[in-house]
Amino acid sequence: MSTQPDQRSTLVLGTRGSKLALCQSEWFQSKVQEVAPEVRVTLRKIHTSGDKIVDVPLAKIGGKGLFVKEIEDALLAREIDFAVHSMKDVPAQLPEGLDILCVPPREDARDAFISRAGHSFQNLPVGATVGTASLRRQAQLLHARPDLTIAMLRGNLDTRLRKLQEGQFDAIVLAAAGLHRLAWSQTITEYLSPILSLPAIGQGALGIEGRANDEFVRSILSRLNDRATHTTVTAERAFLHRLEGGCQVPIAAHATLSDEYLVLDGLVASVDGKTIIRDQIKGTHQQAHALGVQLAERLLSRGGEKILREIYGST
Numbered sequence: 001m002s003t004q005p006d007q008r009s010t011l012v013l014g015t016r017g018s019k020l021a022l023c024q025s026e027w028f029q030s031k032v033q034e035v036a037p038e039v040r041v042t043l044r045k046i047h048t049s050g051d052k053i054v055d056v057p058l059a060k061i062g063g064k065g066l067f068v069k070e071i072e073d074a075l076l077a078r079e080i081d082f083a084v085h086s087m088k089d090v091p092a093q094l095p096e097g098l099d100i101l102c103v104p105p106r107e108d109a110r111d112a113f114i115s116r117a118g119h120s121f122q123n124l125p126v127g128a129t130v131g132t133a134s135l136r137r138q139a140q141l142l143h144a145r146p147d148l149t150i151a152m153l154r155g156n157l158d159t160r161l162r163k164l165q166e167g168q169f170d171a172i173v174l175a176a177a178g179l180h181r182l183a184w185s186q187t188i189t190e191y192l193s194p195i196l197s198l199p200a201i202g203q204g205a206l207g208i209e210g211r212a213n214d215e216f217v218r219s220i221l222s223r224l225n226d227r228a229t230h231t232t233v234t235a236e237r238a239f240l241h242r243l244e245g246g247c248q249v250p251i252a253a254h255a256t257l258s259d260e261y262l263v264l265d266g267l268v269a270s271v272d273g274k275t276i277i278r279d280q281i282k283g284t285h286q287q288a289h290a291l292g293v294q295l296a297e298r299l300l301s302r303g304g305e306k307i308l309r310e311i312y313g314s315t
Contacts (some may be wrong), residue, residue, distance in 0.1 A: 002280050007216055012038045014071045014080035017045040017140040018156045020178045024206060027181070028104065028224075035223045044080055046071050064208030068209075073097060075210065076310055081217050082210040087202030087233055088175070090209070092241035102208035102221035106229040107177035107253055109204035111137060111192040115171040116164055120190050124148065124171060131160070131169035135271055139250035140197045141173070161187060173197070177204040198252035198267050198278070201236040228257050231288045235264045238292025243268070243300070249311050253292070262288055265294045268304035271311065 011032070014118055015025035022043075029041045047070070072095050074080045084100065094100070113121050124130070124145070131153030138150045151169060153160055157178050164172045173192070179185055208224075210217045232255035237252040250273075253266040262285050267278035279302070281295040300308075 008039065010042065010083075010140050011081040011217065011220075013041055013078070014046050014074050014083040015125040016071070017047060020157055020182060021084070021086075023181050024086070028084050028206065028208065031104070031224050032220060036220045039220065044074075046074055046080075072209070074081050078211075081214065082208055082221065085207045085209060086175075086178075087205040087207040088200040090202065090207050092237055092244075094209070096213055098209055098213040100207045101210040101214075101218050102225045102234055103230040104206050104208070104224055105226040106232070107180055107204040108191075109199045110176045110194065111197045111199060111203075112174050112176040112179055112188045113171060113190040113192050114161070114164060114174065114187055115189040116131055116167070117170070118189060119171070121145070121171070121192065121196070128170040129168075131163065131172040134173075134200070134248040136200055136252050136269075137173050137197060139151050139269035139271055139273040139276065140252070140267075143269065143276050144196055144272065144273075157182065157184070175200075175203055194254055194265065198265055199254045201240045201251070202233050203254070205233050207233070231255075231262065231285050232257060235262060235292040238289040239264065240292075240297045242293045242296035243304070243308065249308055253295070255288070255291075257285065260284075262291060264291050264295055266292075266299060268299050270305055270307050275307060276302070277302050277307070 013025055013029055015021050025043055029043060032041050068085055068090060071083045074147065075083060075098055126147045127149060129149045129151050130141060131151050133152060133154050141148060141151060153163065153169065153172055157174060160172055160174060163169060176188065176191060179188060208221055233256040236253040240288050243251055250269040250271060253264060255262055255264040261282050263280060263282050265280045267276055269276040279295060279298055281291050283291045
């Protein structure tokens with residue numbers, strides 16, 4: 001019987017230090033311990049640039065990659081063995097030598113609307129102030145309600161909820177998945193339909209990143225991979241990669257699976273929400289990556305390229 005030459009008795013899991021990141025990492029740590037009780041998994045907190053800079057929109061300081069760069073550096077330096085990310089924070093292009101080794105089952109991918117006075121989104125007073133750090137959300141909310149005022153909202157989930165309660169905003173929009181994981185679902189006023197607010201690429205999913213050549217870690221984490229989530233996220237990330245997108249541009253995509261089909265919805269929007277180019281593509285599960293690329297090219301040809309060129313030219 002062959003043995004793994006790099007077999008270890010201890011693995012180090014890298015994580016951001018926020019309450020949500022720790023909750024997600026501790027959950028995954030427990031899952032690894034279930035499938036590999038002979039290996040001890042320890043957590044190491046890593047402070048990322050995205051956590052340190054909280055008063056500037058992400059689009060102006062380099063995008064979501066700021067939440068993973070220091071963690072990826074630690075992976076490449078072999079200071080940690082794998083890392084738990086919110087998949088929506090992971091750039092489409094990974095550094096050479098790293099790979100997504102596992103995608104666990106997805107949580108709710110929808111956006112959650114939280115109103116201080118209990119108003120639904122459509123019943124918000126004219127001119128109400130809605131907080132979000134996402135250009136994707138901003139564009140779609142303004143498309144539906146151009147009368148609203150969209151204001152920047154950065155910080156961890158607890159910070160964002162506190163700012164709402166302090167009266168800085170009439171409402172805020174957050175990912176439902178994070179609220180569910182922290183058992184804060186009771187704060188949600190309304191779940192926004194993907195027709196109104198198409199989710200971010202990978203929203204609700206976790207991505208477990210490690211070194212591409214680390215067969216020992218890969219062999220353990222592969223037992224926790226959820227094939228359906230991996231397939232849908234593959235389609236969404238292929239869409240993201242083809243658009244060369246980040247959080248500097250309002251793009252969104254969400255895939256769903258049935259027994260026979262994978263259905264992928266995607267959009268490209270202007271920042272002010274006046275123009276939204278949206279389409280849907282359907283194919284087999286095995287075509288996930290190709291479908292993401294095809295849908296992106298379809299949107300680019302219908303005006304998405306012009307929108308993206310204008311946004312990138314102004315940043």
